[in-house]
Amino acid sequence: MAACRRSSRLAPLVSQKLAAPCDVSKKLLLPTTVKVEPCVSLQEARAQGVKDSLSSSSLRNCKIGRKKETVSRTKFVDQAPPRKLDKITGSFKVVKQEVCQVDKNIGPEPPHLPGLRQTRKVKSEDVEATDDIKIYVSRARKKKLKTEGTPLDGSNVCPGNNKEMKRDSSDAATLVTAKEETCSADKVETSKEITSLAIVPSSNLSGQAVELAVTSGSPYPDFARPYPEECYEVRNRLSQLHGTGSYARxxxxxxxxxxxxxxxxxxxxxxxxxxxxxxxxxxxxxxxxxxxxxxxxxxxxxxxxxxxxxxxxxxxxxxxxxxxxxxxxxxxxxxxxxxxxxxxxxxxxxxxxxxxxxxxxxxxxxxxxxxxxxxxxxxxxxxxxxxxxxxxxxxxxxxxxxxxxxxxxxxxxxxxxxxEQNEFPVDTHVFRLSKMLGWVPASADREKTYLHMNSRVPDEVKYDLHCLLVTHGKRCPRCAKGGRAQTAPDGPCPLINWSPQMALRSSGDVKLLKGEY
DNA sequence: CCTATCCCTACTGGCCCGTG
DNA sequence: CACGGGCCAGTAGGGATAGG
Incomplete structure (x- = not known):
């Protein structure tokens, strides 16, 4: 397996900055070694022409302190290859002599764009009016504009952003009409059934589940959950709670x-x-x-x-x-x-x-x-x-x-x-719930969770399950991050006791620490 | 020696809550 | 009411280390 994964990582790559990929892609070059001048920083390494497709570790190896001056490469192939670290497939990246030459002509790469963080609701008081156009100005931007001495006008704000800036509890109530009656006592019965399913030994897996465990591209080939039956059951339960019917594409x-x-x-x-x-x-x-x-x-x-x-x-x-x-x-x-x-x-x-x-x-x-x-x-x-x-x-x-x-x-x-591909995106809610449900190992990070879930969840239920897990992760007081639902709950959580993790969470005996789901 | 991977942090705008 | 700290979420990057 390790050899297999390693082989896949050696998929050849081509710089995104190659001006004429159609020409270069026809080349077939043997693996070789490219000399790269030692440099003291990542930026300098890139400024020297090292493509950012090069892995951070490889690029760091160019630094003086490590006395590593060579960067290996493989070959071009006649197909569209990945061009930087492929975080999804785990394939790897290399740099080529031709790439360096091209990049030297282009110059240093654009300034680093820092990552992003999630924002929440927008305070209604941050919505201000100028003439007939209501404009939204964040507190931070107000502060910045004030510091810069820039007047608040239509040139530095976004028009048409004055409605429903804040998704409050009344909005949530509108969203979840007629949900309460769906949360009836029969949920308790199905909950018990699923509890038993969740602890079923691997020897009792369905044939489909066993097959999946063997043939998937999961980083956890021996981790058989979620079983297909589980996926359908969770979909059905959450569908009853958060919405009716199937959410077809x-x-x-x-x-x-x-x-x-x-x-x-x-x-x-x-x-x-x-x-x-x-x-x-x-x-x-x-x-x-x-x-x-x-x-x-x-x-x-x-x-x-x-x-x-x-x-x-x-x-x-x-x-x-x-x-x-x-x-x-x-x-x-x-x-x-x-x-x-x-x-x-x-x-x-x-x-x-x-x-x-x-x-x-x-x-x-x-x-x-x-x-x-x-x-x-x-x-x-x-x-x-x-x-x-x-x-x-x-x-x-x-x-x-x-x-x-x-x-x-x-x-x-x-x-x-x-x-409309059969993909299963893993955002923070899906990630958290997947762990809570015991569908991925506790040590799994988000990318591994994505790979595992994408290989385990049956194609026909991926879309529904993703939508429902996101919804549930936002609305359920038990399952929301930090126990803080973003909207009013739709009803009792139908996933209680689904797994030991869920049971612990629901009991309130476990104090969640930073970083825990 | 080189590469892959794990783990951690930075970055960003805005919300929530406590404090003065 | 103003202010500050903690937190949120997705991505990028770097240090350390394991493995071939």
Whole structure:
């Protein structure tokens, strides 16, 4: 197994900055060694032309202190290869002599874009009015503007961001109508059944489960859970609690997770009241769809496509670390300011930043978006990501994850919500609940959880289960992080006693420490 | 010696809560 | 009411170390 994994990591890679990938990709080079001048920092190493596809450890080996001056490479192949550390597949990265030469001509890489953190609700008092346009200004930005002596006007704020900035308990109540009666006593019975299922020894696994344990690409091939039966049962229980029926792709999920709301907007299928748990999501989605009817005509450089992969990718980036409302408004604001991606690409980064400011982390996200557009334009001659539709899933993962700011979760969301692939994104809620349910080893990190769950969860239930776990992780007082649900609960948790971890949590005897789920 | 991996921290804007 | 600290979540990067 180890040899197998190692072999996969040696998948050849090509720099994203190769100006003519179609030419270079035809080359077949034998493994060799490339001399890299010693340097004292990562930035300097990159400035020397070392591609950022090189692993951090390998790049660090270039530092003087370690007296490591060589970087190995493998070969080009005639296919679209991953171009940086592939966190999803675990494949690895190398650097090539040609890459260094090309990069030297390009110069140092763009400034480091720091990571992101999640934001929560927006305080209503931070919404201010200027003339007829209500504008949203964060406290931090107010402080910054005050420090800079910049007047508060429409040039430095995001318009049209004055509604539903705060998702309070009344909103939640709207979302979860008619849920209480679904939480009846029969839940207790099924809970007992599942308790017994959860502790069933591996020798009693179904044939399907055993097969999965043997053949999956999981980092834990011997860890058989979750069994397919579990996935279906949890889906059914959470569906009863948080929403009715199956959340087929393209229909609404009973969640207001920004990624899912954005995803809904990308699908042309009808969104009906019966498919959602509340009127809020439906009205917002329909309203957005109406806006989209107009915007789609000029939205992208691919006029024949209603929603593009690039829309989805940028939308998902904008949804990182912010609320659904803010991310959606940031996306709409961006489209309003720059109807096409070409315009975004050509725009002053500050203008782009201003356009998405209402989504939070505007500077970071603007740089990342522009960097993506710039990379695509440089490599393809036009700003369009539709070519990934012809790729297989692994190739798409490699293609998208090479962009800075696009991680495994973002790629998985694009794959699942937009490209309708059988992916199982693992966000913080899915990660936490997976551990609580005993579906992954306690030591599993998020990436391993993603790999394991993606291989274990039956394809037909991935979409539903993801949506429901996210919803449940937000709403259930027992299962929410820190025991603090983001909305009013829909009812008693149907997963009590599902696993020893869940039982411990529900008993209240365990004081959760920092970092624990 | 080189690479892979684990573990940890930084970064970011905003919310929540306690304190003065 | 203002202020500060803790916390949130996804990504990037670096130190240390294991393994081939």
């Amino acid at each position: 393209g229909k609404s999920c009973p969640t207001i997770d920004p990624l899912q709301v954005l995803a809904l907007e990308y699908h042309s299928e009808e969104v009906t009241a019966a498919d959602t748990a509340g009127a809020l999501v439906v009205s917002e989605v329909e309203e957005q769809k109406r806006e989209d009817e107009h915007e789609d005509r000029t939205l992208t450089g691919c006029p024949s496509v209603r929603r593009t992969v690039l829309d989805s990718l940028v939308g998902t980036i904008l949804s990182q670390n912010t609320t659904d409302n803010n991310s959606r408004k940031a996306f709409a604001s961006l489209k309003q300011a720059f109807p096409t991606w070409e315009e975004v690409h050509a725009a002053d980064p500050k203008k782009v930043e201003d356009a998405i400011r209402c989504g939070g982390l505007a500077e970071t996200k603007a740089k990342r978006i522009i960097n993506i557009l710039d990379t695509i334009f440089t490599e393809r001659g036009s700003i369009c990501l539709e070519y990934v539709r012809s790729m297989n899933v692994d190739q798409i993962k490699a293609e998208l994850s090479r962009f800075k700011g696009v991680g495994p979760k973002t790629v998985a969301c694009v794959l699942m919500f937009h490209l």
